[in-house]
Amino acid sequence: MKKLLTVGALCAALAAPVMADTTKVGFVYIGPVGDHGWTYTHDIARLALEEKFGDSVQTSFVENVGYGADAERVMTQMALSGTDLIFATSFGYGPDMNTVAARFPNVKFEHATGYIQETDNVSLYNARFYEGRAVIGHIAGKMTETNKVGYIASFPIPEVIMGINSAYRHAKAVNPDVEFNVVWVYSWYNPAQEAAAAEALIEQGADIIMQHTDSTAPLIVAQDAGIMAFGQASDMSAFAPEAHLTGILDVWTPYYIERVQAVKDGTWEAGNVWHGIVDGMVGFAPMSDRIPEEVRAEAEAMIEAIAAGEYHPFTGPINKQDGTPWLAEGEVAPDSDLLTMDFYVEGITSDIPN
Amino acid sequence: MIRLEKRKEPSKFWRIANPFLAVALTMLAGGIMFAMLGKDPVVAIRLIFFDPIFSETFGSYSRPQLLIKSAPLILIAVGLAIGFKANIWNIGAEGQYIIGALFGAGVALLFFPQPGWYIFPLMVLAGAFGGFLWAMIPAILKTRFNTNEILVSLLLVYVAEKILAAMALGLMRNPDIPGFPGSRDLRRYEAAHNAELFAGSGVHWGVVAALIAVIFAYAMMKRHMLGYHVQLAGQAPRAARFGGVSPTRLVIICLGISGMLAGLAGMFEVSGPGGQVRIEFASGYGFTAIIVAFLGRLNPIGIVFAGLLLGLTYIGGELSQMMLQLPSASIQVFQGMLLFFLLALDFQTNYRLRLTRGVRT
Numbered sequence: 001m002k003k004l005l006t007v008g009a010l011c012a013a014l015a016a017p018v019m020a021d022t023t024k025v026g027f028v029y030i031g032p033v034g035d036h037g038w039t040y041t042h043d044i045a046r047l048a049l050e051e052k053f054g055d056s057v058q059t060s061f062v063e064n065v066g067y068g069a070d071a072e073r074v075m076t077q078m079a080l081s082g083t084d085l086i087f088a089t090s091f092g093y094g095p096d097m098n099t100v101a102a103r104f105p106n107v108k109f110e111h112a113t114g115y116i117q118e119t120d121n122v123s124l125y126n127a128r129f130y131e132g133r134a135v136i137g138h139i140a141g142k143m144t145e146t147n148k149v150g151y152i153a154s155f156p157i158p159e160v161i162m163g164i165n166s167a168y169r170h171a172k173a174v175n176p177d178v179e180f181n182v183v184w185v186y187s188w189y190n191p192a193q194e195a196a197a198a199e200a201l202i203e204q205g206a207d208i209i210m211q212h213t214d215s216t217a218p219l220i221v222a223q224d225a226g227i228m229a230f231g232q233a234s235d236m237s238a239f240a241p242e243a244h245l246t247g248i249l250d251v252w253t254p255y256y257i258e259r260v261q262a263v264k265d266g267t268w269e270a271g272n273v274w275h276g277i278v279d280g281m282v283g284f285a286p287m288s289d290r291i292p293e294e295v296r297a298e299a300e301a302m303i304e305a306i307a308a309g310e311y312h313p314f315t316g317p318i319n320k321q322d323g324t325p326w327l328a329e330g331e332v333a334p335d336s337d338l339l340t341m342d343f344y345v346e347g348i349t350s351d352i353p354n
Numbered sequence: 355m356i357r358l359e360k361r362k363e364p365s366k367f368w369r370i371a372n373p374f375l376a377v378a379l380t381m382l383a384g385g386i387m388f389a390m391l392g393k394d395p396v397v398a399i400r401l402i403f404f405d406p407i408f409s410e411t412f413g414s415y416s417r418p419q420l421l422i423k424s425a426p427l428i429l430i431a432v433g434l435a436i437g438f439k440a441n442i443w444n445i446g447a448e449g450q451y452i453i454g455a456l457f458g459a460g461v462a463l464l465f466f467p468q469p470g471w472y473i474f475p476l477m478v479l480a481g482a483f484g485g486f487l488w489a490m491i492p493a494i495l496k497t498r499f500n501t502n503e504i505l506v507s508l509l510l511v512y513v514a515e516k517i518l519a520a521m522a523l524g525l526m527r528n529p530d531i532p533g534f535p536g537s538r539d540l541r542r543y544e545a546a547h548n549a550e551l552f553a554g555s556g557v558h559w560g561v562v563a564a565l566i567a568v569i570f571a572y573a574m575m576k577r578h579m580l581g582y583h584v585q586l587a588g589q590a591p592r593a594a595r596f597g598g599v600s601p602t603r604l605v606i607i608c609l610g611i612s613g614m615l616a617g618l619a620g621m622f623e624v625s626g627p628g629g630q631v632r633i634e635f636a637s638g639y640g641f642t643a644i645i646v647a648f649l650g651r652l653n654p655i656g657i658v659f660a661g662l663l664l665g666l667t668y669i670g671g672e673l674s675q676m677m678l679q680l681p682s683a684s685i686q687v688f689q690g691m692l693l694f695f696l697l698a699l700d701f702q703t704n705y706r707l708r709l710t711r712g713v714r715t
Contacts, residue, residue: 026676032681032682032683033681060676060677060679061675061676061679062672062675062676062682063675063681063682064682065672066634066637067632067634068627068628068629068630068632068634068635068637069422069423069623069627069628069629070637070672072627073419073423073669073672074672074676076415077412077415077416077672077673077676078676080411080412080415081411081412081676081677091534092536092632092634095539095629095630099541115531115534155535155633156523156535157533157534157535158533158534161533186519186633186634339533340532340533341533342532342533353519353520353523354523354524354527
């Protein structure tokens with residue numbers, strides 16, 4: 001440990017002349033950059049950094065990094081190689097990042113969807129994807145003919161549960177008969193398993209697929225089956241032009257530029273932000289012509305209302321699945337409730353795995 | 355024309371030379387692949403094979419990491435090799451690794467937050483027992499019902515993965531962090547933490563266990579009756595049976611030892627570098643160890659080198675991704691080439707190519 005610190009310090013000293021004008025930014029990715037989902041959008045933002053800052057920023061990344069010892073090693077090697085700022089983009093990197101951050105107090109760390117902040121060089125950032133889920137939930141509720149929506153979920157964590165609840169509530173609001181079938185695949189990126197999940201959901205009667213996983217496989221299955229689906233993270237319409245209705249976009253570029261600029265200016269401080277539609281971190285892929293004019297208008301209106309702060313997707317009255325009250329009439333869910341959400345809202349029939 | 359001829363005896367020379375040749379060919383073919391990706395092949399190969407050990411910037415960190423990454427591979431591979439020698443194919447070490455980790459972590463979580471010197475030794479015993487137990491399923495099914503241990507042990511990996519997910523989500527979930535799967539971080543529970551024995555050395559109890567396992571396996575295979583039985587059963591099963599070697603006993607022993615060692619590896623990982631029971635805890639060590647066992651020629655000493663080499667390609671692979679932006683898939687291809695070339699070259703251990711004139715009728 002002590003030795004490591006001296007080595008770290010030594011490397012920093014050796015690298016100092018180069019670092020004077022070049023800021024080194026490292027990215028640790030959970031999936032491959034070619035997933036066209038989550039990791040792809042982070043990598044687009046990385047490339048945007050290079051474009052924006054030119055030679056004064058040097059970026060690097062390692063993809064498919066597992067949680068635990070592997071993540072800890074990759075982040076340590078980045079820190080040792082003189083990286084100034086490290087973005088790690090999956091919730092499970094929390095313990096590893098905090099361990100490395102404690103060892104390298106001069107390196108700055110940014111953790112997407114993180115929840116552990118033990119040192120003052122660890123910053124957390126996340127997007128309010130539930131806002132987007134509300135909009136696509138509304139569209140799904142209007143568009144389904146079988147009244148069955150299939151949902152491919154990754155891990156039972158608040159982020160994902162929140163998305164299911166938000167989408168379900170808004171589908172139910174416009175279609176009282178709607179049902180959600182949720183399949184958990186325990187992976188963020190596993191095209192084969194995601195495709196199998198989509199097929200199973202279609203067999204159970206779903207005519208719309210939503211996904212909280214990163215590959216384009218579910219969309220392609222939906223296209224082949226002649227049903228509808230929503231993309232994830234980036235505009236996936238090219239992979240399934242018929243099936244693709246719209247999708248929530250992850251827009252990281254502005255935040256990344258802001259944070260790198262702060263490091264260059266010496267004004268970087270650990271923060272904890274949760275940006276939504278209004279901040280531009282949550283966007284939408286172009287809406288398909290398949291969505292009727294009026295539904296599109298309703299969706300646009302909802303997007304505007306959320307952005308203007310006039311509407312919050314979790315506004316009471318809302319009961320939990322077991323019927324106990326959660327939010328009273330007109331009450332808006334506090335962020336702390338959302339960030340630790342481990343229950344379904346009333347009406348969802350399956351159980352969260354535990 | 356060229357003719358294939360089976361050797362009377364497998365060539366000792368090629369048995370030893372092939373792994374080295376395979377590494378050389380992998381460097382060559384891998385280098386061509388890296389060049390086709392537009393990267394400097396010399397730099398890429400250097401980053402993978404040399405920088406983790408010799409680089410001034412990374413070496414002092416990567417060298418200990420090499421031990422951390424290689425120890426579980428070696429520990430598992432040593433056990434597998436004993437079975438492979440006797441033609442007993444445990445392909446499910448990954449499952450035994452998971453169950454061992456769950457047993458070990460389970461003991462730790464039962465005692466949390468008490469201190470106690472006895473907790474860690476109990477975890478070691480539990481880990482070994484868990485792996486042993488999981489390996490006994492294919493062993494007993496094989497000896498009782500003559501099922502195929504390859505299939506049973508492999509399929510039990512998927513069962514173990516489901517149990518792991520259930521544990522991370524339910525019974526073993528950390529009650530202090532609501533909403534997130536995963537157990538407490540055992541690295542932060544002193545009595546259960548498989549910490550480095552000397553700071554910055556990378557040497558934890560798993561590394562020590564791997565070393566002990568190598569010595570024991572070596573002594574057993576060379577000096578002990580059991581080792582002789584294993585070799586005999588592998589090379590001449592009929593002779594072994596006439597010689598009084600009980601196939602049932604051998605199956606139980608071989609699967610038992612390999613399961614135990616895999617369970618230990620899982621336990622040392624979850625209480626040390628891995629840190630906690632999580633859904634994605636299993637990282638394929640159990641499968642990679644099969645490659646290590648073969649690359650090491652099923653010989654305990656060879657396995658040490660093979661394990662270190664594979665560990666090196668992982669750590670160097672990350673470095674080359676970071677420094678050269680090589681895609682991670684190209685590193686996997688590179689690792690795959692190693693096994694591919696070895697298997698291809700092994701052909702000439704048993705056969706030789708002959709240039710002949712004309713066709714013999």
